[in-house]
Amino acid sequence: MMQKPEHGRNMTETGKSRLLIKMMLAGIIICLAAFDGSSAWAYKRIVVLYPAVSPILIELGALDMIVGTTRSDHAVKDAVKVGSHLRPNIELLNALAPDLIIAGSQRAFPREMEQRVKAADILYYNPVTLDEILAKIRKIGDMLERRDRAEKLVLRLKKRLEDIRPLPAEPSVIYEVMAEPLRVAGEKSIVTSIVSAAGGRNLVKIDRKHAVISTEKVLQLRPDFYIYQVGPMNKNPVPPGERPFYKSLKAEFVKVDELEFARPGINAFDAAVNLNRIFLGAGHE
Amino acid sequence: MRIILPAALVLAFIAAVSAGAVKIDFFSMSEMERNILFDVRLPRVVLAGLVGAALALSGVLFQYVMKNPLADSFTTGVSASSAMGAVIAIMLGLMPYIPLFALAGGIAGLYLVYRIASYRGRIQPITMLLAGIVLSTFASATISFMKFLSDDAVSSIIFWLMGGFQAATPLKDLILFAVICFSFLSVRGDYLKLDILCFDDTTASSTGVDVNRLRKKLFFAAALLTAFSVGYAGIIGFVGLIIPHILRLGNLVKASYLLPASLTGGAAFMMATDLVARTILQGGQELPVGVITSSIGGVFFLYLLIKRRKELFYFN
Amino acid sequence: MDGLHIGKGGLIAVLGNNGSGKSTFLNVMSGLLEFTGGYRVNGRPFREMAQAESARLMGFLPQEAALNMPFDAFYVVLTGRFIHSDGRMYSRADIARTENVMKRFDVFHLRDRLFNALSGGEKQRVLLARVMNMDTDIFLLDEPFSGIDILHQIKIVDVFRRIRSEKIIMVVIHDLSFAIHHFDRFLLFRDGRLLYDMKRDDLSPEMLSEVFGVRVGFAEQDNRMFVYTEEM
Numbered sequence: 001m002m003q004k005p006e007h008g009r010n011m012t013e014t015g016k017s018r019l020l021i022k023m024m025l026a027g028i029i030i031c032l033a034a035f036d037g038s039s040a041w042a043y044k045r046i047v048v049l050y051p052a053v054s055p056i057l058i059e060l061g062a063l064d065m066i067v068g069t070t071r072s073d074h075a076v077k078d079a080v081k082v083g084s085h086l087r088p089n090i091e092l093l094n095a096l097a098p099d100l101i102i103a104g105s106q107r108a109f110p111r112e113m114e115q116r117v118k119a120a121d122i123l124y125y126n127p128v129t130l131d132e133i134l135a136k137i138r139k140i141g142d143m144l145e146r147r148d149r150a151e152k153l154v155l156r157l158k159k160r161l162e163d164i165r166p167l168p169a170e171p172s173v174i175y176e177v178m179a180e181p182l183r184v185a186g187e188k189s190i191v192t193s194i195v196s197a198a199g200g201r202n203l204v205k206i207d208r209k210h211a212v213i214s215t216e217k218v219l220q221l222r223p224d225f226y227i228y229q230v231g232p233m234n235k236n237p238v239p240p241g242e243r244p245f246y247k248s249l250k251a252e253f254v255k256v257d258e259l260e261f262a263r264p265g266i267n268a269f270d271a272a273v274n275l276n277r278i279f280l281g282a283g284h285e
Numbered sequence: 286m287r288i289i290l291p292a293a294l295v296l297a298f299i300a301a302v303s304a305g306a307v308k309i310d311f312f313s314m315s316e317m318e319r320n321i322l323f324d325v326r327l328p329r330v331v332l333a334g335l336v337g338a339a340l341a342l343s344g345v346l347f348q349y350v351m352k353n354p355l356a357d358s359f360t361t362g363v364s365a366s367s368a369m370g371a372v373i374a375i376m377l378g379l380m381p382y383i384p385l386f387a388l389a390g391g392i393a394g395l396y397l398v399y400r401i402a403s404y405r406g407r408i409q410p411i412t413m414l415l416a417g418i419v420l421s422t423f424a425s426a427t428i429s430f431m432k433f434l435s436d437d438a439v440s441s442i443i444f445w446l447m448g449g450f451q452a453a454t455p456l457k458d459l460i461l462f463a464v465i466c467f468s469f470l471s472v473r474g475d476y477l478k479l480d481i482l483c484f485d486d487t488t489a490s491s492t493g494v495d496v497n498r499l500r501k502k503l504f505f506a507a508a509l510l511t512a513f514s515v516g517y518a519g520i521i522g523f524v525g526l527i528i529p530h531i532l533r534l535g536n537l538v539k540a541s542y543l544l545p546a547s548l549t550g551g552a553a554f555m556m557a558t559d560l561v562a563r564t565i566l567q568g569g570q571e572l573p574v575g576v577i578t579s580s581i582g583g584v585f586f587l588y589l590l591i592k593r594r595k596e597l598f599y600f601n
Numbered sequence: 602m603d604g605l606h607i608g609k610g611g612l613i614a615v616l617g618n619n620g621s622g623k624s625t626f627l628n629v630m631s632g633l634l635e636f637t638g639g640y641r642v643n644g645r646p647f648r649e650m651a652q653a654e655s656a657r658l659m660g661f662l663p664q665e666a667a668l669n670m671p672f673d674a675f676y677v678v679l680t681g682r683f684i685h686s687d688g689r690m691y692s693r694a695d696i697a698r699t700e701n702v703m704k705r706f707d708v709f710h711l712r713d714r715l716f717n718a719l720s721g722g723e724k725q726r727v728l729l730a731r732v733m734n735m736d737t738d739i740f741l742l743d744e745p746f747s748g749i750d751i752l753h754q755i756k757i758v759d760v761f762r763r764i765r766s767e768k769i770i771m772v773v774i775h776d777l778s779f780a781i782h783h784f785d786r787f788l789l790f791r792d793g794r795l796l797y798d799m800k801r802d803d804l805s806p807e808m809l810s811e812v813f814g815v816r817v818g819f820a821e822q823d824n825r826m827f828v829y830t831e832e833m
Contacts, residue, residue: 352669353669354669474688474689475688476689476690477680477683477686477688477689477690477691478683478688480670480672480676480680481680481683483668483669483670483672484666484667484668484680485663485665485666485667485668487628487633487661487663487666488663488666488728490633490652490656491631491633491656491659491660491661491663492656492680492681492683492684492735493652493653493655493656493657493683493684494652494653494683495651495652495653533670533671538670538671538672539672539676541690
């Protein structure tokens with residue numbers, strides 16, 4: 001579509017003035033920061049580079065503190081998109097003048113980046129168990145001076161887990177992250193914690209988040225449940241039951257949503273409860 | 286060499302079948318072991334062998350077409366454009382159709398290179414090489430762009446591209462076998478012509494070889510082999526380049542030896558490297574097979590290069 | 602060059618300065634270059650022939666040849682038998698013939714050496730043996746003597762003379778004395794055109810002067826013709 005030239009110019013000018021306002025704001029905040037040296041500092045401008053965190057912030061009533069998110073964060077509508085979680089735009093980050101950046105891991109957002117984004121602290125959010133998620137929620141509540149709400153959320157989530165009913169036997173599980181090549185959830189994946197919370201156990205005892213394993217190994221491990229996620233990592237896989245090499249696999253094949261299971265956030269607690277239902281032979285197909 | 290290669294093939298096959306993530310007691314197999322052997326391991330070993338054979342043969346054919354020892358499915362752009370097709374399939378979430386997309390991408394790439402490189406109905410090897418390299422670069426850039434677009438699917442694309450034989454099925458084995466048979470049989474009657482093609486074009490055509498027609502045929506056969514290999518096993522580098530080189534350094538320079546030898550050599554090499562890829566780590570973990578092909582193959586090739594510099598010098 | 606007719610018997614020298622059209626003529630004859638007009642071989646229009654068919658009639662030695670595979674000299678000569686083979690394998694007879702040809706051209710001792718490791722002159726002799734191994738009725742040889750020592754030039758031309766009665770042998774050559782001494786018929790090219798088509802006895806210094814743009818003179822000594830040249 002063609003745009004009239006003056007229209008286009010208007011657009012860029014509003015863009016520029018917006019940027020100017022932001023930079024001025026940033027300046028003011030930096031000045032304020034310089035004056036205020038007290039320990040009762042609460043973070044006010046947050047950039048979330050790890051989408052699983054946003055729902056937690058929203059629960060803590062901190063939605064309006066989120067000034068920037070990644071492209072794939074759909075929980076927050078109004079914040080500036082700063083790029084992908086692996087490659088956020090440093091200029092945009094600086095322009096947003098955040099005082100806190102929440103990133104997934106050192107690998108995604110190295111410490112050195114801190115120096116390139118002025119005046120911002122970094123919080124790494126990488127829990128691998130449900131308990132660690134709760135701990136992180138408390139920590140974030142602390143940092144934002146919203147301890148009460150954090151505590152309330154933690155209680156609610158714990159209560160949610162009470163819905164999990166005991167199982168007659170501990171079902172064994174293999175969780176497929178990606179079909180081709182076959183990647184499964186290892187010990188450092190939140191999935192392992194979800195599975196054990198739901199009363200099962202992950203058969204893959206490899207000290208990593210994901211492991212590429214041989215399909216032979218899957219047959220040998222003989223899981224009761226073969227859970228395969230569907231989502232960005234595993235778009236539209238061939239259902240395991242239809243794969244010739246799993247012909248002799250006697251497992252129950254369960255399809256789950258990647259966004260619900262593989263992300264260590266509030267959703268993980270619902271996932272555990274749902275999985276428990278599946279194990280019980282209730283709520284699934 | 287005539288005994289060594291078939292022996293290597295048999296040995297590699299036996300080794301590849303007998304070892305794996307799960308130890309199988311061949312003398313008293315349990316139900317599970319039997320399932321693992323027949324449903325998983327055998328199809329996989331066979332696929333590895335077939336892909337190795339296809340890649341090595343396509344490398345040899347491309348080298349004849351281009352008159353250049355550096356030619357293989359990468360330098361001709363067929364590999365990258367097949368991969369581009371596969372990545373589009375991944376992007377669209379059409380996993381079961383990856384081989385089809387790879388084939389379509391490969392053939393599109395082949396057609397493009399072919400059109401660019403033919404002038405007045407004749408293929409110009411140098412233009413073809415250049416066009417292939419440009420296409421490769423373009424396809425890689427497109428893949429990078431698609432990776433960028435689908436942030437979340439990045440790792441699935443990367444891991445798919447690294448290649449592997451995990452998803453082997455008897456049907457894939459059968460199809461690839463048919464493709465190899467078709468390609469091989471279509472060039473098998475041309476051994477003497479292939480040797481003559483190593484001369485300059487004037488000499489070759491005045492000796493009675495229809496150089497242009499032969500090139501087209503070879504190019505098509507090689508591209509077909511590449512596209513199917515990429516579709517079934519991702520991009521596995523280096524095989525099409527080093528296997529033919531190693532064989533030539535072993536004095537298999539005539540097409541009548543080189544072509545069958547590249548089939549057996551490629552198959553043996555790939556079965557062996559896949560064996561390493563799936564057994565080197567603990568707990569049933571696997572390495573991408575491309576890592577092994579490039580490292581083992583690369584080191585061995587370097588050794589040969591240094592040892593037999595003289596022959597290589599007289600290659601051209 | 603309408604109406605040029607070349608029959609069997611006799612060695613034909615194709616003479617002319619660089620760029621005068623000699624090589625083009627040979628290339629067109631062998632069907633390697635596009636051309637307008639037409640000509641017949643054995644009464645058949647050449648255009649109708651396929652690559653393999655024309656190769657069965659004419660052996661062509663290009664000015665330059667390259668090989669990018671480490672073949673030994675024997676195999677290089679053997680490939681000349683391609684048109685006579687079944688396309689899959691060379692027969693015992695092909696191999697025997699190849700040995701024979703190599704001996705005749707004095708390259709048999711090079712048979713196991715890598716072709717690309719040979720000296721320039723040796724390569725040229727091997728390639729010549731290869732073309733002669735095609736055993737065609739017509740041979741089109743573009744500067745076959747370049748880089749070859751005098752001893753072997755004489756040996757080669759002796760072979761030519763021995764077989765000339767059943768063949769057409771057309772040779773691009775620059776050594777006038779050598780040509781006049783050994784060849785029977787002369788095609789003289791200048792500026793892309795065939796200027797003269799002469800038997801040896803009809804050649805005159807004036808014609809050669811016109812063709813080459815230098816003053817050419819003949820001198821006879823011991824019943825042999827010598828050619829000398831000087832600037833005009």
